[in-house]
Amino acid sequence: MIQIKNLNVTLGNFIMKNINLKINTGEYFVLLGPTGCGKTVLLECLVGIRKPDSGEIWIDNENITHKYPEERHIGYLPQDFTLFPNMTVQENIEFGLKAQKKDKKYIQSVINMLAESLNLSQLLSRYTQGLSGGEKQRVALARALAIEPKSIFLDEPLNAIDENTRERLSYELRSIHDKFGTTFVHVSHNLEEISDVADRVGIMNFGTLEQVDTIQEILRHPVNQYVAEFTRTKNIFPGSSISTDDGCRVLVNNTIWFHTKSKLVGNVLAIIRPEEIHFNKRHLNPSELDKNVFSGKIVKITNKGNFIRLEIDIGILLTVCTMAYIMYADTGVQKEDTVSVYIPPDAVHLIKKI
Amino acid sequence: MNYSKIKQSVWITSFSAFVVIVLIAIGFLIITNVLFLGLSDFLYYAGESRTWVSFVTTLWTTTIATVLSMFIGVPVGYTLSRYKLPCSKLMKTLIDLPVMVPPVATGVFLLGVFKSVPLVNITQFLGIRIDHALPGVIVAQFTVTVSFCIRLVMASFDTISPRFEAVARSLGADLPYTFFKVSLPLAKNGLIASLIIVWARAVAEWGSLMLFVGGIQGRTDVMPFAVYLDFISGKIGSALTMSMLCILIAIGSMYAVYRVGGKTRVW
């Protein structure tokens, strides 16, 4: 288990304040944040190439805050993997073991094991220049895994890799993680890139850790406006809420009442997940309008390739829905159609307005 | 050819003309010397023992000076590249000084150093002579080239990303192991190029020898010095031959730097 306690780092104008984080053994943890938010700085503190001003870092009940990188028993994969260009793949992999003066038989057995399980047998005698992105990633992982680290830290490993291979490589990362069971800490700025690999995600703002949870929870219940905006939530409406029997009612734009199950009274932001909005082509009479059922007009249909996005004008607000193309075709709606929209009270999430 | 193409070629030609001017000037210097000397005279004087003695003296003194320079240059260059010294600008100025001060002044300073306490006592006690003797040649060559060497080595290490070292460290290699197994091999080409440049610079050193060592014919006159001595004593042929040899060494070593340097441009 990795524990970060009250970590503070100052770097010129950049200040990272009071970071507290627990990462479980065997977990695939992702630090997510925009460029320049300090996630790499945090990773560098964990690896030991940057000194925090105060605070502690523990790995498995051992305080490693002031230890050199070579004493931490960790793996480090920087951007573009920095494979040693003057060594062959095999020499790269055995570098750590040789530095630790392990005996030859042991080194050979580790290499055989890694070469087989990471599919590197054909590459062992090659130099690293001509390797593809995926091969480089596997070699870098093999090199890190060779010393049986307690955890592996990856700094934007998929950054320099083109869109098409990225998905395959992130899948590969996850499968290697599952095979070896090592703790992975992965830094990224791209939500799509890590959404299928992460067990848990920590969202970073500039110098602070905003929310740590599973990706599903973060998408459904962002703790604040920053997280909601970073995860590109579409429907964020300012309003004021009053309490009801089973939750709240939010008045948005002085015209529309949303019912919700979350309990937060006062000036709030109402967040509605686009995927959970239902709509129907059947036109409803005003008398039929129930709780959270609205009548609206489709004003824009955007084809995003693998999904369709609709923007529906209910009263004054623009709502956004996303759906697969086949489902969209089934509904048979077109631009300018009038539809009825239902928003389940579960789908409305309230956060405090800053 | 359309109008803009003409403009383009006029633009390129007018700038390149300046390169050609410099090239012609250098070519003119060398070619007039070659014509003046002639091949037969060159071969005659190149076979003279005077030339050979001077050449051999140059060779071994500069080699020792270069090795000494590298022994200082590699650790200091690495330190400057990777760590931040306190008052780094002042420190760097001090380090750059010996190569930038007029070499003849460096020679005077060296002379002064070996005439003052404690070095004068040490050399007397050991019964050796540094100034006006062969060891002085090496000391002077070393002093003048070492700053140059530090700068070059620093530049070679600067091209190596510290990430390589960070990764090596994370794999359990300590700092010395990382330095010898990762940093040095990665900077290898740059270091070899630096070594050649430093050696060529040492071969060219003359100003600081002028007052510190003096030219004792057949003993301390390394080639640049022998060129001067032979010139003022009227042996133009011998002087020109050795001057030619110096030019050949300079061009040859720069060609070697080019071959070794590959991508890492040193000049």
Next chain:
Amino acid sequence: MLYTGSEVKHVSGSKWFISILYAITVLFILYVCWLFLSNTGHTDIQSILQLVNRNWFWRSVKLSLVTSFITTIIAILIGIPAAYALSRFEIPGKTFIDIIFASVIVLPASSIGLCLIVAFQYEPVLKIQEALGFRIVHSLPSIVIAQLVHAIAFGIKAWRVAFDNVNPRFEQVARTLGSSRIRTFWKITLPQSKIGIIAGIILAWTRAMAEFGAVLLFSSTFRNRHISQFSDITRFLGLDRADILPISMLLEIECGNIEQGIAIAFVLLMITVLSVYTLNKIGGKGVLS
């Protein structure tokens, strides 16, 4: 606050290894300090005062400054366009040119001096000089020619690095916006490479000031020549019977005036300290190496 991503440089580690690195560095710096400071014992205020009161000293300072400035200006006028051409255009035989220019830097000063003498005694060149009624060798203008060789070689190297550091894309963008080549050069390329160009100028000037060997051979000394050997304009400017500072120092020491020679050496040292400190301060990257 935005973290702008400074590169990790310092990874501390085993104390003894770092200590050795620092120790060697400090030792070397001490050696340099000691090299210069221990010489203060060989001179004193009195000889400095004596030196300052001598006529030829101020004429020498003036001569050094005038010649080195002229040298630097010529180096700038030829060197900057040449460096730009080398940095930007596909010149045939560029590798060859690079090697030749680099080898000038590591050419012995005595070779340069000798080459210059022979070149200017070459028949056709001699005839041109006779036709003009002027001999270059051992004349005052020859100082500039002797200084120019090293100064321009160092200058071109530095300016080339300066131009290489400007991304050509800026120039391409400026051109697409309708800016002419000359305007682009003045408004985009020069301002962006300003620091490197200034560093190159300082370097070329320092080199010109420091040039000794080539001047000694090519121009010889002037102090002991008769005043009638100097032209009216030289006398009017007060540049007659004077040598550039490094040669003045050599003459003083050879005459046995060690104290005054060392005083001149300190003058030269001060000039160098100033220019090298300026170079480090403005941070002309890659200029010194």
